[in-house]
Amino acid sequence: MTASCWYQGQPQSLPLDRGWLYGDALFETLMLRQGQFRLFALHLERLALGFERLQFAAAPSLLEQVQEQCAAIAAAHGEGDWVVRLQVSRQLLGRGYKPDAQATGVIMAQVTPWAGPVLKPGLSLDYSQVQLSEQPLLAGLKHANRLDQVLARQQYQGAAQELLMLNGQGQVICGTMTNLLAIKNNVLYTPRLARAGVAGVMRRWLLEQWCAWGLPVSEQLLYPQDLLAMEYLMVSNALHGPVPVGQLAGHALNPDHVKGQRLMAAFEAL
Numbered sequence: 001m002t003a004s005c006w007y008q009g010q011p012q013s014l015p016l017d018r019g020w021l022y023g024d025a026l027f028e029t030l031m032l033r034q035g036q037f038r039l040f041a042l043h044l045e046r047l048a049l050g051f052e053r054l055q056f057a058a059a060p061s062l063l064e065q066v067q068e069q070c071a072a073i074a075a076a077h078g079e080g081d082w083v084v085r086l087q088v089s090r091q092l093l094g095r096g097y098k099p100d101a102q103a104t105g106v107i108m109a110q111v112t113p114w115a116g117p118v119l120k121p122g123l124s125l126d127y128s129q130v131q132l133s134e135q136p137l138l139a140g141l142k143h144a145n146r147l148d149q150v151l152a153r154q155q156y157q158g159a160a161q162e163l164l165m166l167n168g169q170g171q172v173i174c175g176t177m178t179n180l181l182a183i184k185n186n187v188l189y190t191p192r193l194a195r196a197g198v199a200g201v202m203r204r205w206l207l208e209q210w211c212a213w214g215l216p217v218s219e220q221l222l223y224p225q226d227l228l229a230m231e232y233l234m235v236s237n238a239l240h241g242p243v244p245v246g247q248l249a250g251h252a253l254n255p256d257h258v259k260g261q262r263l264m265a266a267f268e269a270l
């Protein structure tokens with residue numbers, strides 16, 4: 001008996017993989033500017049960490065394939081600004097949750113023109129009522145199970161541009177599509193991501209930049225009340241860089257800070 005696949009009521013031959021079936025996949029959202037990927041090495045490092053944690057077979061050669069395919073995408077989009085969503089799924093070889101040890105990685109990329117930032121300086125932040133799931137084995141990875149974020153965006157009725165998500169202990173972990181960073185007394189704070197959250201490449205770059213200036217960083221537990229005591233808050237992702245926050249759940253915050261501006265200038269120069 002041969003297996004068949006039906007899509008929208010029609011038999012089809014679809015490139016099914018375990019990303020479709022179980023979310024058994026990792027992805028990266030990259031900015032491609034004038035044929036150059038921004039922070040490419042950091043994206044590759046996070047993917048490599050994901051391959052290791054999820055025990056993808058033949059990870060080194062898979063990473064090489066990712067680089068080759070990215071080079072081809074860059075060569076085909078040498079002008080203008082593009083967003084590349086690159087997903088590496090595990091190949092589907094049989095039925096059931098247990099992955100086949102022989103399963104290779106399947107690389108898929110979606111390339112769309114960069115339509116400009118949706119998060120702008122002075123943005124308003126609010127809290128999501130949706131609790132963020134915890135799984136230490138997946139914490140930090142950008143894996144393809146994003147239903148927490150889907151629920152958070154779906155359930156929110158307010159006008160804020162981005163939502164902060166808390167874990168079951170009421171600790172702030174990250175935004176729905178960003179990481180959170182804060183400045184106080186020359187320290188750059190960001191939530192610790194040991195049990196949940198995506199360790200963003202932009203978060204990492206900002207922390208490294210801060211350290212390179214000889215200033216201290218602190219990855220720690222942060223509660224909503226801690227945030228109101230900060231001098232300056234920003235959210236970040238690979239597409240937007242650091243974006244200063246002007247309002248948090250109705251409280252006005254100062255979106256200007258000398259060191260915040262220094263970070264933004266360093267990002268612009270990337």
Ligand SMILES: Cc1ncc(COP(=O)(O)O)c(C=O)c1O
Pocket residue numbers: 029149174175176177178179197198199200201202203236237238239
């Ligand atoms: C849930 C979540 N957290 C954090 C980030 C920021 O990650 P990066 O800086 O790698 O874009 C994203 C990016 O899309 C995200 O979806």
